[in-house]
Structure formats: C-alpha cells, structure tokens
Amino acid sequence: MAELDTSGGGKKGGKIRSKKASTRIDLTAMVDLAFLLITFFIMATTLAKPKAMDTIWPDKSKKDQQLPVPETRTMTILLGSNDQLEWYVGPMGSQTTKDNYGKNGIRKAIIENSKKIEESHAGPNNFMIVLVKAGPKATYKNFVNVMDELNITNVKSSGVVDITPQELGLLTREGLN
Amino acid sequence: MSRIKIPRKSTAIDMTAMCDVAFLLLTFFILTAKLKQEDPLQVDTPAATTKIIFPDIDVATITVGKGKVFFGMEGKDVRVMTLEAMGQKYNQTFSNEEKAKFSQIPTFGVPMGALKQFISLNEDQKKTYAQPGIQIDTTSNSELSNWILEARKSDASLRNKSLRIAIKGDSKQLYPEVKKVIDILQKQGINKFSLITSLKDSK
Numbered sequence A: 001m002a003e004l005d006t007s008g009g010g011k012k013g014g015k016i017r018s019k020k021a022s023t024r025i026d027l028t029a030m031v032d033l034a035f036l037l038i039t040f041f042i043m044a045t046t047l048a049k050p051k052a053m054d055t056i057w058p059d060k061s062k063k064d065q066q067l068p069v070p071e072t073r074t075m076t077i078l079l080g081s082n083d084q085l086e087w088y089v090g091p092m093g094s095q096t097t098k099d100n101y102g103k104n105g106i107r108k109a110i111i112e113n114s115k116k117i118e119e120s121h122a123g124p125n126n127f128m129i130v131l132v133k134a135g136p137k138a139t140y141k142n143f144v145n146v147m148d149e150l151n152i153t154n155v156k157s158s159g160v161v162d163i164t165p166q167e168l169g170l171l172t173r174e175g176l177n
Numbered sequence B: 001m002s003r004i005k006i007p008r009k010s011t012a013i014d015m016t017a018m019c020d021v022a023f024l025l026l027t028f029f030i031l032t033a034k035l036k037q038e039d040p041l042q043v044d045t046p047a048a049t050t051k052i053i054f055p056d057i058d059v060a061t062i063t064v065g066k067g068k069v070f071f072g073m074e075g076k077d078v079r080v081m082t083l084e085a086m087g088q089k090y091n092q093t094f095s096n097e098e099k100a101k102f103s104q105i106p107t108f109g110v111p112m113g114a115l116k117q118f119i120s121l122n123e124d125q126k127k128t129y130a131q132p133g134i135q136i137d138t139t140s141n142s143e144l145s146n147w148i149l150e151a152r153k154s155d156a157s158l159r160n161k162s163l164r165i166a167i168k169g170d171s172k173q174l175y176p177e178v179k180k181v182i183d184i185l186q187k188q189g190i191n192k193f194s195l196i197t198s199l200k201d202s203k
Helices: A028-044 A103-120 A140-152 A165-173 B016-032 B076-089 B096-102 B112-120 B123-128 B143-159 B175-187
Strands: A051-056 A074-079 A084-089 A097-100 A129-134 A157-160 B059-065 B068-073 B164-169 B192-199
Touching: A028 B016, A051 A140, A074 A103, A074 A140, A074 A165, A084 A103, A097 A103, A103 A140, A129 A140, A129 B175, A140 B175, A140 B192, B059 B143, B059 B175, B068 B076, B068 B143, B076 B096, B076 B143, B096 B112, B143 B175, B164 B175
Parallel strands: A074 A129, A129 A157, B059 B164, B164 B192
Antiparallel strands: A051 B192, A074 A084, A084 A097, B059 B068
16 A cells, blocks of 8 residues: 555566556655645634624714604613613603613513514504614623614614713613713 | 464555545635734624625725724725825825835724834834824814725725725724714715624524
C-alpha cells in the first residue's frame, strides 16, 4: 500500500525487466497540508455573517401628516435602567407595570394586551399600537430586544417616540432612571 | 513452548479517504468564508431573532460603542470618491497615494483634522493609534453627517443605487448615544435603516 517503490529494476541475465511501479502514493504529507490550510481558514475567516434588522422610523419632516393615535389602543413601553422596563396601556397616567425583557416578561404582556385591546374595540381597525420610549439609562441592547419582541409578536403598528418628562418621572418613581 | 506469533501488520494507513475529506472541507471553507476584518472598535452586537443576512455591498456602517462613533463604507471606489468630496468640503487635498491608502481602510474613527496623519500611518501603527471617534453633534453640519451624505452621493453616482445605512451598536452602549446617530440620519431624510445584530434562537 502507500509506498513508493524505490528499488531499482536490477539487471539479471542481461534482460532488462521493467518492474511494474506501484501507483500508490504516500498521501500523508498532502493530508497534513490540507488540514493546515483548513485550520488557517477556520481561524482567519468569519463564518457567521452579521444579521440585520430593518427598522422604519417615522418621518419627522412631515409633521402635519401624522395620524392621530387613539389613546385607548396604545401600549407604551418605557425602557429603564438595569435591564428593566415599565409599560402601561391607554393614556398617560394609567396603571404601570414593572417588567423585564424576555419570554415571560414583555412578550407575554404584549400578547395579552394585544388580545384585550382587540376584544374591547370594534373592528376593522382594532389592532394595538405600541409606542417604545427609551429612557436615558436604557442600553442599546434593551432597545434591540424590544424591537425584536415586537417582530416576534407580530405587532402591526409600532413606533419609537421620544420620552416625555412625565414619563421620565414614572421611571424615576420605580427607580429605573 | 512455542510462542504465538503475532503477525506484524504494516503501520501505514490508506490516506486516500482522509485526503478526500480534508480537501472537501478545505474547499467548503474557502468558498463560504469571508476574510475577517479587524474592527478598530470592538463591539458586541446584541442578539435578535432576525434572519435577514446583512448584504456586503452598497452599505455604510456606523459603529457606536464606548461613546465613540466610527464610520465605514464598502467598495474602494465609493471610499475614494467620498474622501475627495469630504476633502473639498473641509479644504483638504489628498494625493493619489493617500486616496489609495484610504481605500484600504474599512472603518475609521478620526476627525477630519487628523485624517491625513492617520492615513499616512502604516498597518501596525494604525492598530495602536487611539482613534478618538468621529465628531457628532445635533447640528446638521457635523462630520458624521457630512460623511454619510457624501457616501450616499458617491454610491448613488457610481452604482446608481441608494446606499443602505446600518448601525452597529454595542450592547452596553446607552441608548441616547445611538439616538444621536439616528437623529442625524433622520435629518437627512433616512427613515429606513438596519440595525446589525447577531443571531439568537427564538426560545
């Protein structure tokens, strides 16, 4: 098997006999080289391509074209510090709930509120509108998390709005600012 | 008292199959992988469930992390043209050599005043050079705003496509810093842009 025949033909009786050389080549070196290159490519390259989340923001230049938002159909999410958030449904001053990010936190709240709002309002436009307002201590990760939850829960209408001083007060009250 | 003779086996193994596998893997890695680019500003992108793969053409990336903002464009021609336009705006002229060097830089974070000096550094010096980040403020005439504007113009004239803008933020970065960048984009009428995330499985 994997050996090269190096012994010469050898003369015997004057008749030159060409010996059949083995076609097997020692592949060890080649395998070594191949694995070396594989190692190099694994180390030097990025396999996981970055993913992108497309976001569409409200056009600020067209102030007069903004639709009035029925307050009873809104759910406002306030992003605070320490990876915590607060949300309330309806107009400013409603009962707020402190919550966390994740499956049992904000996702559950979004799904439940969406159902409640759809039941309590007459169609066809009875979907929930989510307003995301980030406080000054919220991190970028919190923001991306919320946007991701909105994608997961298929919220039809959502928007990112600047936080108001009253809402900042709400965050401070809960110790999230 | 005869000992059992164990037949001596050859230690040579048939390498053909192993060689096949090795080269198959090698081919796979060469074809699928993209060379890693050293980011001057290391950011840890937050995880999300989106599965849209970020394109690597006609994009400009704004990296936000540790309170600094870095800017990068794809495509050497776009980089050169943007640099020329920025030079005109800030009364700087760049030689062909400087343009060629600039076209090799994927991401940078130096103000216009220090850009010439930064370009002249060699690869190793660039890595150790503490880049202060691109200046941003709320006026529509900040350097970042101009970079974005010129990059969009260059891409539109060279490729006849609209430039995609992506924000690559660090997980721990406070939101107001990112909001500043978003405000700059919105001032230019860019209301649609991407946030770069890493993959997370939806639980």
